[in-house]
Amino acid sequence: xxxxxxxxxxxxxxxxxxxxxxxxxxxxxxxxxxxxxxxxxxxxxxxxxxxxxxxxxxxxxxxxxxxxxxxxxxxxxxxxxxxxxxxxxxxxxxxxxxxxxxxxxxxxxxxxxxxxxxxxxxxx
Amino acid sequence: xxxxxxxxxxxxxxxxxxxxxxxxxxxxxxxxxxxxxxxxxxxxxxxxxxxxxxxxxxxxxxxxxxxxxxxxxxxxxxxxxxxxxxxxxxxxxxxxxxxxxxxxxxxxxxxxxxxxxxxxxxxxxxxxxxxxxxxxxxxxxxxxxxxxxxxxxxxxxxxxxxxxxxxxxxxxxxxxxxxxxxxxxxxxxxxxxxxxxxxxxxxxxxxxxxxxxxxxxxxxxxxxxxxxxxxxxxxxxxxxxxxxxxxxxxxxxxxxxxxxxxxxxxxxxxxxxx
Numbered sequence: 001x002x003x004x005x006x007x008x009x010x011x012x013x014x015x016x017x018x019x020x021x022x023x024x025x026x027x028x029x030x031x032x033x034x035x036x037x038x039x040x041x042x043x044x045x046x047x048x049x050x051x052x053x054x055x056x057x058x059x060x061x062x063x064x065x066x067x068x069x070x071x072x073x074x075x076x077x078x079x080x081x082x083x084x085x086x087x088x089x090x091x092x093x094x095x096x097x098x099x100x101x102x103x104x105x106x107x108x109x110x111x112x113x114x115x116x117x118x119x120x121x122x123x124x
Numbered sequence: 125x126x127x128x129x130x131x132x133x134x135x136x137x138x139x140x141x142x143x144x145x146x147x148x149x150x151x152x153x154x155x156x157x158x159x160x161x162x163x164x165x166x167x168x169x170x171x172x173x174x175x176x177x178x179x180x181x182x183x184x185x186x187x188x189x190x191x192x193x194x195x196x197x198x199x200x201x202x203x204x205x206x207x208x209x210x211x212x213x214x215x216x217x218x219x220x221x222x223x224x225x226x227x228x229x230x231x232x233x234x235x236x237x238x239x240x241x242x243x244x245x246x247x248x249x250x251x252x253x254x255x256x257x258x259x260x261x262x263x264x265x266x267x268x269x270x271x272x273x274x275x276x277x278x279x280x281x282x283x284x285x286x287x288x289x290x291x292x293x294x295x296x297x298x299x300x301x302x303x304x305x306x307x308x309x310x311x312x313x314x315x316x317x318x319x320x321x322x323x324x325x326x327x328x329x330x331x332x333x334x335x336x337x338x339x340x341x342x343x344x345x346x347x348x349x350x351x352x353x354x355x356x357x358x359x360x361x362x363x364x365x366x367x368x369x370x371x372x373x374x375x376x377x378x379x380x381x382x383x384x385x386x387x388x389x390x391x392x393x394x395x396x397x398x
Contacts, residue, residue, distance in 0.1 A: 012368055013340050013341075013343060013344050013347075014336070014337055014340045015323075015326065015327055015337055015340040015341040015343075015344055016340075016344055018327070018337070019326070019327060019328075058347065058366045058367065058368050059368055060367075060368045084351065085183075085344075085347045085348050085350065085351025085352070085366070086351040086354050086355060086358075086365075086366060087183060087184075087351070087355055088354065088355050088358040089358070090358060090363060105183050105351075106183065106344070106347065106348060106351060107179070107182050107183060107326075107344070107348050109176075109179050111176065112179070
């Protein structure tokens with residue numbers, strides 16, 4: 001049986017959560033939860049202990065980077081891929097410095113999404 | 125102030141019918157191939173490769189050929205040849221309208237000259253309006269990204285028709301705040317049909333009505349525009365961050381950049397004939 005990776009999606013946009021969930025269907029990534037904000041993400045992270053988290057940076061309330069710091073506080077080995085429409089050097093650096101394993105620039109397409117997630121898990 | 129498409133110009137003057145214009149534009153879209161479609165037709169790229177480049181264009185301010193070269197999918201000679209063929213095969217709207225007998229050649233030439241005069245006047249006025257704005261460069265960057273993303277995502281040609289203080293014309297507005305070295309709100313107000321088109325392109329499902337999900341998808345489109353706009357500001361050495369996009373019901377305009385109480389509005393004209 002092929003390996004399945006359990007993934008938690010965090011994005012304040014319902015359209016993005018829906019699109020990403022659909023893109024991961026029939027892939028080796030099982031969506032174990034989809035959170036709409038940082039607080040819900042932390043709750044679902046504790047409940048589901050996912051193999052990796054796809055985390056939007058720009059969110060209302062707790063930002064993606066703040067959420068990442070809290071996730072790392074719960075599990076320092078948590079594997080987090082950050083997503084943002086802002087592909088600037090600062091944004092990428094900021095996410096990586098905060099402990100993200102990888103960075104995905106929006107808009108997200110299925111091929112690009114799977115490529116980044118596969119690269120991320122292959123380096124574990 | 126007016127900046128429109130030649131077809132719309134003729135339509136408004138009653139020189140052609142909307143049916144004739146629609147048929148001509150559809151014909152033009154079928155005949156005038158994009159560089160990607162041309163490369164696929166010539167067997168230089170697969171459809172998947174062309175799609176991937178088109179998608180990449182949504183997150184980088186680069187031309188199709190530029191990305192294809194960077195990814196070693198085309199070489200310079202192939203690109204030059206594709207551009208030559210594309211230019212050679214290009215059919216203009218006027219040619220189609222004349223061929224199909226909707227307007228005479230002489231009349232079209234006269235109207236085209238008038239149209240060009242109007243366009244030049246309009247472009248000059250927009251330039252003057254923009255020049256007087258305190259955040260001109262940022263506004264130009266965001267206007268530019270708006271036009272590009274709407275074209276790439278909705279496949280709709282959009283032109284700026286004015287830059288002014290005006291009331292909202294469209295009911296659906298998505299706003300996003302940019303903070304840091306530049307501080308302003310970007311707001312995009314959309315007509316229902318364009319919002320649904322964007323939603324369909326984004327979600328890849330048929331969107332019939334404007335609901336929360338459709339507004340949410342439009343929010344992500346705005347997020348892509350502002351993300352690209354911020355990348356441009358960043359290239360100018362400015363540090364900026366984004367707040368999440370939000371749908372608002374009473375924003376001022378098609379596009380507004382707000383600094384304190386002042387706001388700048390740019391009206392867009394899209395190619396919707398139905």
